[in-house]
Amino acid sequence: MKRLLSVFDSTVLTMAGxxxxxxxxxxxxxxxxxxxxxxxxxxxxxxxxxxxGPLILIATMSIGLIGLADQLSYSKLLFIGLGVAFILYGIFR
Known part of the structure; x- marks a missing residue:
């Protein structure tokens, strides 16, 4: 089982879980x-x-962004964060 799970990226595995x-x-x-x-x-x-639902969304997006943080520039992370903020604003308003 461990061998099967080692095929997947740990960040992707956590998000899927x-x-x-x-x-x-x-x-x-x-x-x-x-x-x-x-x-x-x-x-x-x-x-x-x-x-x-929104808690799972926030957690999944946070884990994904942390996994990508070293590959993206600060401006791209800012735009992604703004997108998530707009989604949450739309959900709660």
């Missing part, structure tokens, strides 16, 4: 909604997911 965890949380939430079979409880579960 976060996305897999996020996907598992989404599937679990969908199953909970079906299990509860109540609109109020489904909305509560969905509200919890609304918190987790």
């Amino acid at each position: 976060l996305r897999i965890i996020s996907g598992c949380l989404e599937i679990t939430a969908a199953i909970l909604m079906l299990t509860f079979n109540d609109v109020k409880k489904a909305l509560a579960v969905n509200a919890m997911l609304a918190i987790v």
